[in-house]
Amino acid sequence: MAKKLAMQDIILTLQQFWAKQGCMLMQAYDNEKGAGTMSPYTFLRAIGPEPWNVAYVEPSRRPADGRYGENPNRLFQHHQFQVIMKPNPSNIQDLYLDSLKALGINSKEHDIRFVEDNWENPSMGCAGVGWEVWLDGMEITQFTYFQQVGGLEVRPVAVEVTYGLERLSSYIQEVNSVFDLEWSDGVKYGDIFKEPEYEHSKYAFEESNQEMLLKMFDTYETEAKKQIANGLVHPAYDYILKCSHTFNLLDARGAVSVTERAGYLARIRNMAKSVAKAFIEERKKLGFPLIKDEKLRQELLKEDK
Amino acid sequence: MSQNYLLEIGLEEIPAHVVTPSINQLVERMTSFLKENRLSFDKIEAYSTPRRLALKVIGLADKQEDIEELAKGPAKKIAYDKDGNWSKAAQGFARGQGVSVDELFFQELKGVEYVYVKKFIAGKSAKEVLTSVKEVVMEMKFPTMMRWGSNDFEYVRPIRWIVSLLNDEIVPFKVLDLETGRKSQGHRFLGKEVEVKNADAYPECLKQEMVIADAKERKEIIMSQIDELAKKNSWNIVVDPDLLEEVNNLVEYPTVFAGSFDEKYLSVPDAVLITSMKDNQRYFYVEDSDGKLLPHFVSVRNGNSAYLENVVSGNEKVLTARLEDAKFFYEEDQKKTISDYVERLKKVMFHDKIGTIYEKMVRVALIAAYLGKHLGLSKTQLADLKRAAMIYKFDLVTEMVGEFSELQGVMGEIYASLFGETDAVASAMREEYMPTSSEGDLPESTIGAVLSIADKADSIQAFFSAGMIPSGSNDPYALRRQALGIVRIALDKGWNLSVPLLHEAIMSAFKERGDLYANIDPEKNYAGVKDFMFDRVAQIIGSNNDVGRDALEAALANKDNEFVSVLEAAETLTKHASDDDFKETIEALTRVSRLAKKADFEAASVDESLFENDSEKKLYDACSNAQKGYCCKSYEDKYQALHGLKGAISEYFDATMVMADDEKVKHNRLSQLVLLSNLTTAFGSLEELNVK
Numbered sequence: 001m002a003k004k005l006a007m008q009d010i011i012l013t014l015q016q017f018w019a020k021q022g023c024m025l026m027q028a029y030d031n032e033k034g035a036g037t038m039s040p041y042t043f044l045r046a047i048g049p050e051p052w053n054v055a056y057v058e059p060s061r062r063p064a065d066g067r068y069g070e071n072p073n074r075l076f077q078h079h080q081f082q083v084i085m086k087p088n089p090s091n092i093q094d095l096y097l098d099s100l101k102a103l104g105i106n107s108k109e110h111d112i113r114f115v116e117d118n119w120e121n122p123s124m125g126c127a128g129v130g131w132e133v134w135l136d137g138m139e140i141t142q143f144t145y146f147q148q149v150g151g152l153e154v155r156p157v158a159v160e161v162t163y164g165l166e167r168l169s170s171y172i173q174e175v176n177s178v179f180d181l182e183w184s185d186g187v188k189y190g191d192i193f194k195e196p197e198y199e200h201s202k203y204a205f206e207e208s209n210q211e212m213l214l215k216m217f218d219t220y221e222t223e224a225k226k227q228i229a230n231g232l233v234h235p236a237y238d239y240i241l242k243c244s245h246t247f248n249l250l251d252a253r254g255a256v257s258v259t260e261r262a263g264y265l266a267r268i269r270n271m272a273k274s275v276a277k278a279f280i281e282e283r284k285k286l287g288f289p290l291i292k293d294e295k296l297r298q299e300l301l302k303e304d305k
Numbered sequence: 306m307s308q309n310y311l312l313e314i315g316l317e318e319i320p321a322h323v324v325t326p327s328i329n330q331l332v333e334r335m336t337s338f339l340k341e342n343r344l345s346f347d348k349i350e351a352y353s354t355p356r357r358l359a360l361k362v363i364g365l366a367d368k369q370e371d372i373e374e375l376a377k378g379p380a381k382k383i384a385y386d387k388d389g390n391w392s393k394a395a396q397g398f399a400r401g402q403g404v405s406v407d408e409l410f411f412q413e414l415k416g417v418e419y420v421y422v423k424k425f426i427a428g429k430s431a432k433e434v435l436t437s438v439k440e441v442v443m444e445m446k447f448p449t450m451m452r453w454g455s456n457d458f459e460y461v462r463p464i465r466w467i468v469s470l471l472n473d474e475i476v477p478f479k480v481l482d483l484e485t486g487r488k489s490q491g492h493r494f495l496g497k498e499v500e501v502k503n504a505d506a507y508p509e510c511l512k513q514e515m516v517i518a519d520a521k522e523r524k525e526i527i528m529s530q531i532d533e534l535a536k537k538n539s540w541n542i543v544v545d546p547d548l549l550e551e552v553n554n555l556v557e558y559p560t561v562f563a564g565s566f567d568e569k570y571l572s573v574p575d576a577v578l579i580t581s582m583k584d585n586q587r588y589f590y591v592e593d594s595d596g597k598l599l600p601h602f603v604s605v606r607n608g609n610s611a612y613l614e615n616v617v618s619g620n621e622k623v624l625t626a627r628l629e630d631a632k633f634f635y636e637e638d639q640k641k642t643i644s645d646y647v648e649r650l651k652k653v654m655f656h657d658k659i660g661t662i663y664e665k666m667v668r669v670a671l672i673a674a675y676l677g678k679h680l681g682l683s684k685t686q687l688a689d690l691k692r693a694a695m696i697y698k699f700d701l702v703t704e705m706v707g708e709f710s711e712l713q714g715v716m717g718e719i720y721a722s723l724f725g726e727t728d729a730v731a732s733a734m735r736e737e738y739m740p741t742s743s744e745g746d747l748p749e750s751t752i753g754a755v756l757s758i759a760d761k762a763d764s765i766q767a768f769f770s771a772g773m774i775p776s777g778s779n780d781p782y783a784l785r786r787q788a789l790g791i792v793r794i795a796l797d798k799g800w801n802l803s804v805p806l807l808h809e810a811i812m813s814a815f816k817e818r819g820d821l822y823a824n825i826d827p828e829k830n831y832a833g834v835k836d837f838m839f840d841r842v843a844q845i846i847g848s849n850n851d852v853g854r855d856a857l858e859a860a861l862a863n864k865d866n867e868f869v870s871v872l873e874a875a876e877t878l879t880k881h882a883s884d885d886d887f888k889e890t891i892e893a894l895t896r897v898s899r900l901a902k903k904a905d906f907e908a909a910s911v912d913e914s915l916f917e918n919d920s921e922k923k924l925y926d927a928c929s930n931a932q933k934g935y936c937c938k939s940y941e942d943k944y945q946a947l948h949g950l951k952g953a954i955s956e957y958f959d960a961t962m963v964m965a966d967d968e969k970v971k972h973n974r975l976s977q978l979v980l981l982s983n984l985t986t987a988f989g990s991l992e993e994l995n996v997k
Contacts, residue, residue, distance in 0.1 A: 072626070073626050088453055090465070097493075108494050108611065109615055110612070110615055111606040111619075111620075112607075115318075116320035116321065116323075129449060131318060135619065136618075136619025136623070137586055137616075137620035138619060138622070138623045145453055147452060156454060156455040157455075171619065171622075262657070
């Protein structure tokens with residue numbers, strides 16, 4: 001590691017690396033979400049028989065993790081670098097390790113481990129099997145073979161590799177606080193994000209309008225269900241994301257009791273399941289266009305008819 | 306010539322806790338495969354790392370044992386035609402078996418003669434048989450299974466290679482699209498692909514590629530490096546065997562290293578530091594010779610010692626961030642008060658169908674007070690018990706327990722002390738959770754023990770009332786463990802506790818605060834609770850090999866009896882089972898009990914004026930005598946009291962017709978037997994005893 005990579009160089013390096021492996025470079029999805037998995041480029045596209053290889057940065061908001069910009073490692077919003085490959089290449093672990101090498105992390109000079117961590121997001125009906133990747137004891141990546149998304153079996157299996165960009169960068173740049181990370185030459189992470197961290201924390205914990213949020217949740221839910229019924233998958237999914245984020249805001253505010261919590265999560269899960277089914281139906285109507293093997297495509301279209 | 310067979314399944318990293326059970330499973334499956342296929346062998350050697358499950362069959366036979374088999378054909382009566390030649394049926398049989406009719410002979414089976422032929426089945430070569438090892442590989446089962454790629458096949462993690470060598474020859478088979486071969490992989494970072502020349506070269510050939518495939522050898526390396534480090538620094542490195550096992554299965558080539566953290570974190574309680582090191586990071590913690598925690602940790606790298614300084618500093622950085630969080634939580638938590646936390650528990654559900662944790666604490670306080678009085682606790686103890694019960698779940702809403710749930714109770718004790726609670730109250734916070742496993746340690750203090758029992762009794766009745774009753778392997782709230790806990794604590798303390806007494810305590814709480822039982826009717830499924838509790842009593846006493854099976858069955862029949870009494874009854878009956886007059890005594894008493902069941906009334910008093918013979922008076926006197934102070938007698942004395950009645954009983958039955966025609970007389974006599982029979986219920990049901 002001669003010159004320490006700035007955070008944007010880390011992103012650029014990962015983008016170049018995964019683009020070479022055949023991933024399309026997507027952009028962050030313009031809707032609030034708690035994790036890169038919730039982008040339609042993962043949640044929806046992981047389902048169904050069509051191949052899908054993408055990489056993108058996803059700013060991820062977790063209101064309850066906000067710390068007013070005072071904690072060196074916890075953030076209201078952090079950044080994930082998300083890679084999805086379906087079906088999973090058989091050398092995906094090697095590809096991942098090569099990506100670290102591209103970032104100047106030579107596996108011989110560190111201790112890299114794949115430690116069991118089976119990932120689950122029950123509110124979205126998702127479950128997978130995999131690891132968290134440890135770099136000298138620090139968890140820098142979540143590595144998951146999706147088994148279920150939106151309550152549907154994932155066939156073929158998609159692999160999701162999620163880098164925690166702040167963690168990874170603070171390791172590479174050897175800083176103790178994320179706010180000291182260099183984003184680009186001369187501009188620090190703190191210069192960009194410290195203020196919004198404070199404001200979002202203040203808002204989520206103290207100022208948010210609970211009544212308004214509760215009403216919004218109901219309104220978004222009604223709209224999501226209506227659009228699922230209309231077969232308008234993507235607008236419906238946008239409203240599900242809004243429900244999810246609104247719930248997270250309410251949760252951070254302590255406005256949701258334990259009993260109600262389970263109820264809200266179940267409502268989101270039910271919508272996630274319906275939209276997953278609706279997505280497959282719509283893709284099928286379109287003839288699964290991403291499948292280039294014509295024979296396979298025809299076979300899949302014949303199924304269940 | 307004996308041969309060796311090597312099988313290595315190469316996998317993406319297997320979860321550490323799955324490695325050892327999986328290799329054991331593979332060896333078992335291989336052993337039964339070879340037995341079923343009549344391939345003899347000397348032994349099987351096992352190898353396992355996070356990336357491979359391997360075994361070597363040593364001294365494998367060249368081929369299967371040959372066998373001779375008898376094949377049965379038609380009966381003799383249809384084996385010849387009328388000319389005395391082989392019939393069509395017999396000829397067909399011979400043809401089917403691939404032999405000439407000359408080889409047919411007769412043999413009797415159940416009085417009928419049949420045509421038979423002796424068939425010789427030559428054993429197949431080992432190599433041919435071993436191609437079916439494919440099934441051994443594919444039939445493996447794991448706690449979590451996954452699919453990958455476009456396959457439907459499930460395994461613990463994706464299979465990446467399979468080595469299958471009989472001596473130096475590949476035994477070919479295919480799993481999914483993977484062909485077996487001789488190529489194995491070395492260490493993920495330090496090794497390279499390796500061609501295994503022959504089975505004997507394994508696992509030495511892997512060592513050159515920085516893989517120690519023998520799990521035991523790996524563990525020894527770790528231990529010797531730990532010992533060396535401890536000696537060098539005069540440390541006591543505390544090696545939890547479960548953690549060592551896990552760490553051993555996270556590495557293929559171990560190098561032990563030590564790191565440090567700032568001494569300022571030592572202000573955080575040891576339990577927190579240790580949990581943070583152990584559970585989050587899989588580190589061993591370090592003490593000085595006096596057992597004082599030191600600001601160091603020990604971990605194991607998956608690799609050699611090159612660039613070890615990077616690994617050390619990275620791990621130190623991670624631990625520091627975690628300890629910083631812990632210190633922050635510890636300080637923040639102390640800024641609030643216990644009553645702040647208790648207030649918050651009013652909003653936290655214990656279970657949707659039962660109520661809040663706060664409500665539970667109030668119920669448990671009432672139950673505990675009732676039990677405490679029954680057990681004769683002092684005023685001070687009762688006051689401590691009440692205080693403990695009113696706050697004992699407060700730590701659940703602290704930041705620290707929010708982060709480290711396994712510290713529930715432990716933090717309760719630490720914080721309670723800091724907040725100025727008495728030692729008795731503080732230690733009850735931790736002891737309330739005990740025992741945490743079926744064999745786990747029990748609470749030592751009286752307050753802790755009563756609180757633990759009251760909490761568990763409340764949970765069991767509450768879940769039963771709400772209809773969430775454990776069945777089969779489904780026991781999500783660990784009610785079995787809790788019931789076991791109650792019985793174990795009662796026996797350990799020698800307390801007179803019974804299911805009816807626990808129920809009385811619950812009912813007294815219900816009478817006082819019916820509002821806390823808004824969602825649950827404490828009478829509902831009480832019978833189920835009783836049976837459930839007694840299944841645990843049976844389990845605990847049954848595990849005591851000194852108690853006779855039938856004595857246990859007898860003692861268990863009285864489910865209203867105190868747990869300690871059930872044990873004593875079973876022990877007393879077991880002890881006397883070898884007495885010469887045991888059979889006589891029990892038979893006399895069971896005769897009484899059987900007849901007493903004919904009485905359709907409960908309360909019984911005997912009227913001496915209705916006696917018609919001397920034996921009645923004699924039994925009456927003997928019974929009255931035995932009744933005196935019976936309830937408070939030791940089980941030995943109880944037995945002796947009953948034993949003393951046997952003469953009077955047999956005399957009575959010789960001279961007296963119990964079911965007399967005169968209703969009054971009959972009633973009087975049955976009353977006598979009921980009184981007598983009631984004495985035997987202390988021992989449960991004597992009819993369960995095997996005295997034949």
